[in-house]
Amino acid sequence: MQHIVIIGNGISGITAARHIRKLSDNKITVISGETDHFFSRTALMYVYMGHMKFEHTKPYEDDFWAKNRIELKRAWVTNIDFENKKLNLTGDETLNYDKLILALGSKPNKFGWKGQDLKGVQVIKT
Numbered sequence: 001m002q003h004i005v006i007i008g009n010g011i012s013g014i015t016a017a018r019h020i021r022k023l024s025d026n027k028i029t030v031i032s033g034e035t036d037h038f039f040s041r042t043a044l045m046y047v048y049m050g051h052m053k054f055e056h057t058k059p060y061e062d063d064f065w066a067k068n069r070i071e072l073k074r075a076w077v078t079n080i081d082f083e084n085k086k087l088n089l090t091g092d093e094t095l096n097y098d099k100l101i102l103a104l105g106s107k108p109n110k111f112g113w114k115g116q117d118l119k120g121v122q123v124i125k126t
């Protein structure tokens with residue numbers, strides 16, 4: 001049995017985890033520093049506008065992960081030792097993997113456009 005580690009619990013990481021589980025019995029660990037559980041990032045604007053609560057943005061019940069044997073780890077990965085297949089996590093923890101999937105997302109960019117730093121102009125990511 002292989003240990004598949006996925007960094008990132010966004011739509012990419014979780015879709016990968018679900019499909020790997022359907023296809024195999026491998027051990028799966030999903031790591032994210034942001035939240036315990038996957039949430040719909042696209043719904044954040046509705047939370048921001050007050051139309052939804054954050055808890056309504058979770059597509060799966062909290063017991064989904066245990067039922068599907070997808071282990072969740074809340075931590076930031078600070079270093080990847082590709083040669084020894086080892087991750088360093090915040091809190092001085094380490095984790096070994098056989099296969100690693102990077103589903104790290106991205107962050108909003110600024111391009112030096114006129115007005116981008118005016119009061120009230122902002123990005124939404126987390």
Ligand SMILES: Cc1cc2nc3c(=O)[nH]c(=O)nc-3n(C[C@H](O)[C@H](O)[C@H](O)COP(=O)(O)OP(=O)(O)OC[C@H]3O[C@@H](n4cnc5c(N)ncnc54)[C@H](O)[C@@H]3O)c2cc1C
Nearest residue numbers: 008009010011012032033034041042076077104105124125
């Ligand atoms: C407000 C808003 C509205 C949007 N609306 C739409 C829309 O209508 N339609 C559409 O198609 N797209 C939309 N998007 C874009 C869409 O949400 C993203 O394309 C999508 O979430 C990307 O998914 P991902 O899994 O690749 O990355 P993310 O969702 O960014 O997930 C990556 C995860 O990896 C974690 N991570 C990164 N580095 C580390 C590390 N070193 N250690 C541990 N964890 C780490 C991050 O914390 C994050 O949780 C919207 C985005 C926002 C913010």
